[in-house]
Amino acid sequence: MKTVRTVADLRAALQPPRRAGRTIGLVPTMGALHDGHLELIRRARAGCDEVVVSLFVNPAQFNDPGDLDAYPRDERRDADLAAQAGADLLFAPPVGEVYPPGFATKVVVSGPLTETLEGAHRGPEHFHGVTTVVTKLLCMCLPDVAFFGQKDAQQALVVRRLVRDLDLPVHIETVPTVREDDGLARSSRNVHLQGADRDRAVALSRALRAAEGAVAAGERDAAAVRERALAAMTHFDVEPEYLALVDPETLEPVAEVDGEPVLVAVAAHVGSTRLIDNTLLTPSPGAPR
Ligand code: AMP
Numbered sequence: 001m002k003t004v005r006t007v008a009d010l011r012a013a014l015q016p017p018r019r020a021g022r023t024i025g026l027v028p029t030m031g032a033l034h035d036g037h038l039e040l041i042r043r044a045r046a047g048c049d050e051v052v053v054s055l056f057v058n059p060a061q062f063n064d065p066g067d068l069d070a071y072p073r074d075e076r077r078d079a080d081l082a083a084q085a086g087a088d089l090l091f092a093p094p095v096g097e098v099y100p101p102g103f104a105t106k107v108v109v110s111g112p113l114t115e116t117l118e119g120a121h122r123g124p125e126h127f128h129g130v131t132t133v134v135t136k137l138l139c140m141c142l143p144d145v146a147f148f149g150q151k152d153a154q155q156a157l158v159v160r161r162l163v164r165d166l167d168l169p170v171h172i173e174t175v176p177t178v179r180e181d182d183g184l185a186r187s188s189r190n191v192h193l194q195g196a197d198r199d200r201a202v203a204l205s206r207a208l209r210a211a212e213g214a215v216a217a218g219e220r221d222a223a224a225v226r227e228r229a230l231a232a233m234t235h236f237d238v239e240p241e242y243l244a245l246v247d248p249e250t251l252e253p254v255a256e257v258d259g260e261p262v263l264v265a266v267a268a269h270v271g272s273t274r275l276i277d278n279t280l281l282t283p284s285p286g287a288p289r
Helices: 007-019 035-047 065-070 075-085 118-122 124-141 150-165 188-192 196-200 203-216 222-235
Strands: 002-004 024-029 050-055 089-091 145-149 171-175 240-246 262-270 273-281
Touching: 002 007, 007 024, 007 050, 007 089, 007 124, 024 035, 024 124, 035 050, 035 075, 035 145, 035 171, 050 075, 050 124, 075 089, 118 124, 118 150, 118 240, 124 145, 124 150, 145 150, 150 171, 150 262, 150 273, 188 273, 203 222, 203 240, 203 262, 203 273, 222 240, 222 262
Parallel strands: 002 089, 024 050, 024 145, 050 089, 145 171
Antiparallel strands: 240 262, 262 273
16 A cells, blocks of 8 residues: 555556546545444445545544544554555645645535534534535545445535535445444544543443334334433433434434434533444334334
8 A cells, every 4th residue: 555645646646547447436534543444445445446545634624622632643553454454545645735825715515414413513614624625635536436434424414415516526435333342333532432431432322222222112203212312321421412313314303203214313522522423213114103
């Protein structure tokens, strides 16, 4: 696996495979790679001829400077893991390559997709930072397919809208969430979970399982499903920042879980670590009521 740091070198490295008609897959990451990222890379390896992993901790999407400073960084380790998972090229630009002096453009997806849930709690600038850097990465690399995790369901939705609205010629592939054995969604931030907080962090996935259990048992009232999920979190003494049942396409709140898929999205601080998770409820028509 080769590492490149400039847009010019990335384009030069991709020119021969592109000319040869080989498909290019891009996996955008902020590094501190874990099995969730590696699953994205493996999917890209399986579906594309040339696999590019980008590694860029994007300052523009951090609403909290402390979070940016504390973000785990280890490029050597990331490069080894990306290579083992099948990456051909690591694109690891410095901040000045992505945001050169005089940089003045922002890509904004407006409306509820970016203003609710994460947008409401981290501020709209978070998604503006994401959409700006994702647009840039797509333009730099011009992949056929870009891979995103369902773990960040709202981000994947926003990216799909961005690609559709701007007619970007790329297919967005969403990969299911990879979890620890106890259900905790893998996240670069999990390294900050110490001692009892690591045990309490399971509260988010337990809440999602409780919501799934309630629906499987026939509950259809969204508020009642939410109460069951909330109770599971309270058991671990974790209070959600938000815990919402929403339409997975519009993110509008839903009143009922009845036939159509419903996204349950949750965010919570466990100690000083902010975690998010989600699941898609898909009650089958034959399920008990
Ligand atoms: P990040 O480095 O946190 O920006 O994540 C890079 C990509 O990996 C994003 O598309 C995330 O949604 C995805 N990702 C992060 N954690 C997981 C996970 N546990 N399972 C699947 N994908 C993930």
